[in-house]
Amino acid sequence: MNRSLNGRQHWTVARLVYWYLDRGRWEQAETLARGLLTLDNSDGLAWKYYGEARRKQGDYEGAARAFSEAASRRPEDGQVWMRLGDCMLRRGRRDEARRALQKAQKVVDAELRRRVEALLVACGA
Numbered sequence: 001m002n003r004s005l006n007g008r009q010h011w012t013v014a015r016l017v018y019w020y021l022d023r024g025r026w027e028q029a030e031t032l033a034r035g036l037l038t039l040d041n042s043d044g045l046a047w048k049y050y051g052e053a054r055r056k057q058g059d060y061e062g063a064a065r066a067f068s069e070a071a072s073r074r075p076e077d078g079q080v081w082m083r084l085g086d087c088m089l090r091r092g093r094r095d096e097a098r099r100a101l102q103k104a105q106k107v108v109d110a111e112l113r114r115r116v117e118a119l120l121v122a123c124g125a
Helices: 007-022 026-039 044-056 060-073 078-090 094-107 110-123
Strands: none
Touching: 007 026, 007 044, 026 044, 044 060, 044 078, 060 078, 078 094, 078 110, 094 110
8 A cells, every 4th residue: 555645645635634724623634634644754734734733622732742843844934833832831831932932933924923922922021
């Protein structure tokens, strides 16, 4: 059995994960993201989507682990850093949240920068 996807297949599954996330279908999104990770554990986008599915289900520790994996593979993705910081803040880990949010601040666009700054204020920065 072939346990890999070509680029087009990966894109299709990733878009479906996003579609489920966009419609509040967290469990279906998580299942598909896990499938992508089973095929390629270094898939930063799959880690990001898996983290978002866990975050939406209230598992901030699991989400933080996933976002940390995503950040190591997608260091220029400001949303990953922002969500990692948010999860750390929700877990009461202010110093780790502040570090992630400071990294986010360097790579996010103007729209996300306001959200990052608000989270930094919540960290006591």
